[in-house]
Amino acid sequence: MAARLSACLLAALAYNQSAVVTPSSSSYNSSLTIYNLNIPILPAAVTYPSTTKQVSGIVKCAAEGNYKVQAKGGGHSYGNYGWGGESGEVVINLANLNGYSYDNSTGYATVGAGSQLGSVTTALYNSGGRAVAHGSCPDVGIGGHATIGGVGPTSRQWGATIDHVMSATVVLADGRIVTVSETENPDLLWALKGAGGSFFVATEFVFRTEAAPAGGVSYSYAFEGLNATAQAQVFKDFQTFISNPSLSWELYILMVGLPTVIEVTGSFFGSLEDFNALGLEQAFSITPVANVTVIPNWLDMVAIWATESENAEKPAYFYAKSLDVLPDALLSDDTIDSMFEYLTTTPDNALTYELEVQLVSGAMAEIASNATAFPHRDVLYWIFAYAATRGPVSNTTIDFLDGFNDVIYSAFPNETFYAYAGYVDPLLSNGPELYWADNLPRLEQIKKEYDERDVFHNPQSVPVGDGECDW
Numbered sequence: 001m002a003a004r005l006s007a008c009l010l011a012a013l014a015y016n017q018s019a020v021v022t023p024s025s026s027s028y029n030s031s032l033t034i035y036n037l038n039i040p041i042l043p044a045a046v047t048y049p050s051t052t053k054q055v056s057g058i059v060k061c062a063a064e065g066n067y068k069v070q071a072k073g074g075g076h077s078y079g080n081y082g083w084g085g086e087s088g089e090v091v092i093n094l095a096n097l098n099g100y101s102y103d104n105s106t107g108y109a110t111v112g113a114g115s116q117l118g119s120v121t122t123a124l125y126n127s128g129g130r131a132v133a134h135g136s137c138p139d140v141g142i143g144g145h146a147t148i149g150g151v152g153p154t155s156r157q158w159g160a161t162i163d164h165v166m167s168a169t170v171v172l173a174d175g176r177i178v179t180v181s182e183t184e185n186p187d188l189l190w191a192l193k194g195a196g197g198s199f200f201v202a203t204e205f206v207f208r209t210e211a212a213p214a215g216g217v218s219y220s221y222a223f224e225g226l227n228a229t230a231q232a233q234v235f236k237d238f239q240t241f242i243s244n245p246s247l248s249w250e251l252y253i254l255m256v257g258l259p260t261v262i263e264v265t266g267s268f269f270g271s272l273e274d275f276n277a278l279g280l281e282q283a284f285s286i287t288p289v290a291n292v293t294v295i296p297n298w299l300d301m302v303a304i305w306a307t308e309s310e311n312a313e314k315p316a317y318f319y320a321k322s323l324d325v326l327p328d329a330l331l332s333d334d335t336i337d338s339m340f341e342y343l344t345t346t347p348d349n350a351l352t353y354e355l356e357v358q359l360v361s362g363a364m365a366e367i368a369s370n371a372t373a374f375p376h377r378d379v380l381y382w383i384f385a386y387a388a389t390r391g392p393v394s395n396t397t398i399d400f401l402d403g404f405n406d407v408i409y410s411a412f413p414n415e416t417f418y419a420y421a422g423y424v425d426p427l428l429s430n431g432p433e434l435y436w437a438d439n440l441p442r443l444e445q446i447k448k449e450y451d452e453r454d455v456f457h458n459p460q461s462v463p464v465g466d467g468e469c470d471w
Helices: 002-012 052-064 117-125 142-148 186-198 228-242 272-277 298-308 333-345 362-366 395-411 431-450
Strands: 045-047 069-072 090-093 100-103 108-112 165-171 177-180 201-208 216-224 251-257 261-268 289-295 317-325 350-359 381-389
Touching: 002 045, 002 052, 052 069, 052 090, 052 165, 052 177, 052 201, 069 201, 100 117, 108 117, 117 142, 117 298, 142 186, 142 201, 165 186, 177 186, 186 431, 216 228, 216 272, 216 298, 228 251, 228 261, 228 333, 228 350, 261 298, 272 289, 289 298, 317 395, 333 395, 381 395
Parallel strands: 045 090, 069 090
Antiparallel strands: 100 108, 108 201, 165 177, 165 201, 216 261, 216 289, 251 261, 251 350, 317 381, 350 381
16 A cells, blocks of 8 residues: 555656655655654655645545545644644645745735745735734744634734635645635635645635734843742733733733743834833833833844744644633632642653743634634633653643643633644644634534545544534
8 A cells, every 4th residue: 555655646746756755765754853752753655746736646646545634834733733643644745835926906915835934924025015914933834824823923903814815725635626715615715714724735825915014112021030929910910901901902912931930022013102101011010120122124023023932943842732711701810829829830850831821802803703713713812831841741741731721720610711723732632622612513514525534634633524513
């Protein structure tokens, strides 16, 4: 079977030996640039197409041999889902599909799915100062970003990356190449915006663009040397500040918590005078070490985010979790106290832990939760918990992060906390339910229509529906 697959893939890729890597290839091990080292993956093949037609051929070969398929862009899935998430799948590396063009008459940009955020940002800015919403890591691939969510610094102003997608060229499970848009295959466009990897391989996107901000303010407030009680107070003040419904949508704000420091950091897309008028520093009852800088242009602002996220781009042994907090279910003072008291029990074998609390809302909340497959429109902020270790992640570390989330869950026994598919937790037994919430039944039916054999599969992809349902 392996020989048959290899022969089929070579034919699909014009007999370019370097475009098909299998376990028998000398370059096989070096091709496996796995992001989460805790999840080793051995694909059946890694392919490097240069055209959408070649992608179609690869999908046909895999389907004929009963292999599963996943596309790899930047390769930053926490579960290594771009590599299939488990061994034995056919991986389509999209790196060569990195074209770019811009239409001045419409303000639309056409972007290859193998492009990375850094190159897309620069190309857009060089096209008359344009931009789209996206995350902060420049090496993240646009293909996964634009089919999962794409939440980032400008999401409060503009929404997510998925909200900028006007259309896309995709390859279906039977190898057909189709366009998805509001007028062509609109059900697939809906699925693309939050769950695309379960339905097809996207090879090209058309994005509507925004005028890039003319610089702004970069800021950080560091709170160092605090005990658990004082750290909890910083969180309480932070939550009070960001829960103000009239807070400017031009504010991007994170709280990053490490064992020895809490940092409130972000950007403001406006003047220094308007930033100071927000009263952010004065919102805290504990005085921080402040660093506020005026940034002259958009690319300089983007470069700051890239520097801040540099460590997040490196392969590591790690485990991560996410949960959402809604504006009508804020964490109580007692819950926050319990969170930070719990964090004093960090296991000795954990290299480091990090909490990241990111405000969203704003423009994100202006879109209905069922308007796209991505359902998390009413979220006020996300809590992301991350632990990296020196070697394979132990059960102790997993239990530590699970226990942190349990502190919050226990305060809301009748509530369901959802999770973000962009920060997958491979150990969730009900991942699809938490990633796609009430949109999952519709996704399952679309899956049944377009990929009943589950060709596009990872351990937490949308399952095939088992019957008709209302949604």
